[in-house]
Amino acid sequence: MVASGSVQGVGYRYKVARVGRQLGLHGIVRNLEDGTVEIFCDADGKERMDEFIKRIKESDFMVIVDRLDVYYEGKLGYSSHPNQGQQFGIEF
Numbered sequence: 001m002v003a004s005g006s007v008q009g010v011g012y013r014y015k016v017a018r019v020g021r022q023l024g025l026h027g028i029v030r031n032l033e034d035g036t037v038e039i040f041c042d043a044d045g046k047e048r049m050d051e052f053i054k055r056i057k058e059s060d061f062m063v064i065v066d067r068l069d070v071y072y073e074g075k076l077g078y079s080s081h082p083n084q085g086q087q088f089g090i091e092f
Helices: 012-024 044-055
Strands: 002-006 027-032 036-043 062-067 090-092
Touching: 012 027, 012 036, 012 044, 012 090, 036 044, 044 062
Parallel strands: 027 090
Antiparallel strands: 002 036, 002 062, 027 036
C-alpha cells in the first residue's frame, strides 16, 4: 500500500504499526523519499485486511490521508518486503 497526504512527520508510521499489531497482522511501514508512506502487510483473511485498511485511512488531528493505494498480491503494482512476515514494525 502507498499512503499519500500529510503522512510524514506526524506519527503516521507509528499509527499504522500500532493498528497492525492490534489486529495481529505482520508487516512493515516506511517513509519514501517522495513524501508518501509505503506499507507492507500480511493478513490471514479479507475481514482483517479490510479493517486494517479502514483504520489506517482515517485522518485525525495531525494525519491527513488523501489517498491510499492498495496493491494485492498477484495484482499489478504489488511488491513484497523481506521483513513483512514479522511482527508489524517501522523501518527507519
